[in-house]
Amino acid sequence: MKQYQLFLIDLDGTIYRGKDTIESGVNFVKRLQEKQLDYIFLTNNTTRTPQMVVDKLAGHGVKTDIQHIYTPCMATSSYILSEKKTAKVYIIGQIGLWNELLSHPEISFDDQNPDYVVVGMDTDLTYHKIRTAVRHIRNGAKFIGTNSDLNLPSGDELLPGNGSVCKMIEVASGQKPLFIGKPSNIIVDKLLERSPYSKQDCLIVGDNYLTDIHAGFNSGVDSLLTLTGVNKREDISGKRQPSYVVDNLDEFEL
Ligand SMILES: [Mg+2]
Structure with missing residues (x-):
């Protein structure tokens, strides 16, 4: 082998x-x-920070560190910075995504006129956030989906995943997302x-x-x-x- x-x-x-x-x-x-x-x-997974992933792994008996974690959040900031020196982003997501994107001084949050709309899993999703994302995409912001998972298994349940949310924004904005994960x-x-x-x-x-x-x-x-x-x-x-x-x-x- x-x-x-x-x-x-x-x-x-x-x-x-x-x-x-x-x-x-x-x-x-x-x-x-x-x-x-x-x-x-x-x-x-885009909801956890690398340290949160390390801590979760420790609970399962895996000893590692943040150098050994890679998430779509990290790939998204890397992708954006390969396209632009500085970028304004509208973010839908949780701490894992927010922390990573805003850890780069070249990336800033902007809900008025962003260059990118980045959509990750957000259990506090609201109609207002969807509406704002759709407006910015229709105005020319590039639509990035951190990952396209339609469902997330949770016990016996299949929860709606980020791919399902991105579908809704895709239909409403007329633009397909670029998926990173x-x-x-x-x-x-x-x-x-x-x-x-x-x-x-x-x-x-x-x-x-x-x-x-x-x-x-x-x-x-x-x-x-x-x-x-x-x-x-x-x-x-x-x-x-x-x-x-x-x-x-x-x-x-x-
Ligand atoms: Mg798996």
Whole structure:
């Protein structure tokens, strides 16, 4: 088997399932750490700050630090700053998104005449916020969606995700968003821009065929599907196959 240098690891369904720990996922990270192989937790979650992700992982027995966390929030600021030296943004989102975007002095919040409308998961979403976003997009602001997840699994429930909210804004504004998070190649490309590794060195690891594995397809990175989360083996029969499929990550030799 090919020896990978950098593992891009999903969280929900891979390391934990809500409050439950997925032991094979936690062991996988420990095995990487023992072998001194590099890894980044690549999540589509935009509500948490990197430190909040680190703290959540600690609760599941994973010791790591913020250098090993990469979110669509970080890829979004990187994307915006690759387009503009300074940018005014209208933000719909939670602390993870606000903190990251406004940590850059070149990016400022503007609800009058923004260059970008950035939409991430916001459980305090209001009609007013949607209306403001639509007005700015209709006036020419670029529409960015942090991630396109239509649903978020929560216990037995499938909650409306950011992709569903973006659909509403898309329909009302007549503009499609540019999505940054998985399955977009943008999040992987932005991460690799600041890393010493090339795509051939990387393996993207996750439980979701449509987000994790497609992020691999879209960015040209090999992929490993673990069947510990949303997908079962039959879900991918007849479809383009990941590089590897395992029942759980204990099966994957390093
Ligand atoms: Mg997942």
